[in-house]
Amino acid sequence: MTAKIRWALIGASTIADEWMVDAIRSQPDGEIVTVISGSAERARGFAEKNAIPSHSTDLGSVLADPSITAVYISSTNDRHLSQALAAAKAGKHVLCEKPLALTEDEAAQMIEACESHGVKLGTNHHLRCAATHRKIRELIRAGAIGMPLFVRVFHAVSLPPHLRGWRIERPEAGGGVILDISVHDIDTLRFLLDDEPVEVSAMTSSGTMSSAGLADGVMAIVRFRNGVLAQLHDAFTVPFAPTGLEIHGTTGSLFAKDVMTQRPVGEIALNTADGMQNIQIEHRDLYCTAVAQFHRAISGDQNPAATGADGYRSLVAALSLMKSAEAGEHVTVPSRFAE
Template sequence: MRWALIGASRIASSYMINAIRAQEGAEIVSVLSSSAERGEAYARENGIAQSFTDLDAQLADETVDAVYVSTTNEKHHAQALAAIAAGKHVLCEKPLAMSLEEAADMVRAAAEKGVVFATNHHLRNAGSHLAIRDLISSGRIGKVLSARVFHAVNLPDALRGWRINDAAAGGGVIPDITVHDADTIRFHLGEDPVEVVAKAGTSGLGEGVEDSVMSVWSMPSGAMVQSHESFTHRFAGTGIEFHGTDGSIFARNVMTQEPVGEIRLVTAEGESAVPFETHNLYEYSLGLFGKAVNGIGGPSADGIDGIKSLAVALAVREAAQSAKAVAVNYGGF
């Protein structure tokens, strides 16, 4: 599979380029940047043959099979639609778009064109989260009563910029982290939040966008989810917990791009450590994407998963701004 990178991003250079190249027969042939100088330097540093500043010129390469979109959030919609129109399979960073309507446009266009469209939700590819899902689906903790996500971190200096000061580009902790937690909860529980309440604010970094948020989500099963995301917590660690009628799952330091952390299962029989695979999250995801392109199964998170995680994030933001409970609108999906 021949790939084009739409966006000379840090996530691509840190994780995705190596993950793509780890796939059998995969090759990255070009990268797009709004700056010719930056694009040329990025291509040189990462061993990519061509750099472009014009998307149409990049997509005109008929040998390109798939694109990875990792530009700022407000650009995803137009760039993904252009790639889909050119017949390319698309793996798009989260959130898919700035609005539910735009995300739905992308998913429908891909379906009509017959190309694979996926959302780069990395957490559901982790061995830790696959193990947690297996515990829940196999009934080890009985009926799930509640969940707690703590994903308050220290945003590195190199990743700040638009994430902390540019609402028009999709900045803020809600589109950056809450959207991931929404997908992770959906992945584990197999159901979609129906209503949320939330409070957001700035606690040290936000300049016109929120840098911290806490929210509570009501699930169709009656379970309740408590979620906390922030850019300003240096020492908090991350984790996720599920509490059921027959047991509890405590997972620590698993809300990460690395295959690390620990999981404990507590039941009436006692407490035990839960083993899990420590494979590369992105290589795992790219493997499923490649199979989907070849007609085998689907990507780990498809376009509808991306729509639904965005819908929850948008509801959290609305609830925080309005100080009211907000029903999650999935736009018919």
């Protein structure tokens, strides 16, 4: 019988409730042991709703349990560092929500701690687990559009009321559209293009939704190492726009509709000299794909879908967007952990 991978959920979050509980339980070797929250009432309610056998407010006592294999961290962004360091020290594998941390140094500390304690670190960048994006990556690698030249990403949405809170009110918790949405765009493009961002320029808007001066909209340009220019449009404030992306190359263009989403949906079309072709997609739950790959990483067969280094690289590019918007100038993206 395959040994169980026993999980502790750190954070009684919406994403854990809506997506990750089922994703972990979909694995034949996955089991959720406990949920931890700073609020005893929230932890209890989450455990009861999701039939989790125990709940706690004491991270230390949970991490001291030798039967727990891994932790999933979905607390607010400002807590990721301390919780990941504690988990690594206790010998637990760590799957952490994006953004990995709030600063470049914090993300590096998380990577180094997990390496030194011999545990896996994954960043839950779910979009790279979408069947649509994996198909796009496959097509680009196969030369379907020739050499990629330009990308446009449309990820302007309306942030649901139940997700607003700290995302639009608390700068210290890592709120704002760039660390919530743009970091996903960057990670997705890094995955699709097999390339790294080297320079960015951004302008932000705020005030439509955020009351704390946080950016609730951004338009940005990202230059990649191999020359691709990508345009990003991200927002919390746009209720009726579809999401998607376009990738234009020397011999073709890919058009992907409704793909910047948590749901396993979306369409892809390839346009070349032979005309427009709709690409067949076998959709799968993004989070089930991510957890399955993290389980294989724990077993030693492969890396997490997004590693700690991926989380770092996508974070520092997003932080560079914020710096660019504040300074009103182009910003060079730090190159640490780039292959």
